[in-house]
Amino acid sequence: ISVFEPEVVLNLLKDSAAISPIDKSAFEKSWTVEKRVSIWKESCNHKTHPRPEFQLRWEAKVIEYVQCLWEKSQPQSKKIEPTHKLGLNIPLLGPQFVPPSYIHIQKCLGLGHQDIEPVTQYIKPFNFIHQFYYPQLATCPQCSSDKETTWEEWTSTGLCKLHSLICEETALGAQL
Numbered sequence: 197i198s199v200f201e202p203e204v205v206l207n208l209l210k211d212s213a214a215i216s217p218i219d220k221s222a223f224e225k226s227w228t229v230e231k232r233v234s235i236w237k238e239s240c241n242h243k244t245h246p247r248p249e250f251q252l253r254w255e256a257k258v259i260e261y262v263q264c265l266w267e268k269s270q271p272q273s274k275k276i277e278p279t280h281k282l283g284l285n286i287p288l289l290g291p292q293f294v295p296p297s298y299i300h301i302q303k304c305l306g307l308g309h310q311d312i313e314p315v316t317q318y319i320k321p322f323n324f325i326h327q328f329y330y331p332q333l334a335t336c337p338q339c340s341s342d343k344e345t346t347w348e349e350w351t352s353t354g355l356c357k358l359h360s361l362i363c364e365e366t367a368l369g370a371q372l
Contacts, residue, residue: 198289199296201304202257205287209261212285214268229256247355250315255355255368258293258324266328291329295319322355325369 206227209215215223233252269282282288296304301312327333335342355366 198293199300200254200258200261200289200293201296202254202261205261205289208285208287209264213283214264214286227257227260229253229260232256232259248315248318251319254295254319255322258290258322259368262290262324262326262328266326269328291324291326292321293324294321320355320366322366322368325367 206224210220210223233249233256236252236256237249265282265286265288268286295316298312298317301316325333355368358365358367
């Protein structure tokens with residue numbers, strides 16, 4: 197379980213060795229969530245089961261983070277064998293992402309109870325289904341081939357509600 201604070205993670209990634217000093221401003225500009233949030237708002241799933249915008253924004257920021265990890269762990273050329281090494285100064289969070297709790301915000305950020313936005317307490321945690329965390333997803337379950345299996349993009353409807361054995365859960369993943 198990983199507490200995910202988007203601004204903290206963004207700053208850690210910008211200061212890491214994975215992002216060159218020249219690319220820092222371009223990296224921060226690419227960390228956008230508006231397009232993804234607007235696509236989710238237009239989906240049929242959101243119209244029948246709406247979710248608050250602060251939830252959608254938080255989910256989109258998690259996607260940007262995982263996308264960055266995925267890109268940095270892949271080789272730059274197809275001829276190079278993937279090493280899957282990110283470096284020591286890149287935060288490795290997930291696959292279950294939890295929003296910061298009230299006490300976490302109060303203690304880590306030094307905010308008083310009057311400065312904490314109440315909506316942050318209503319953000320739901322979710323499990324992230326992606327090849328970065330589950331490499332076995334790259335293998336076809338029928339023929340065990342890993343040559344033709346690729347992921348298309350992120351699911352266009354946002355989180356899916358799952359009924360687990362212990363409690364209700366939510367998940368977000370990539371379409372294969």
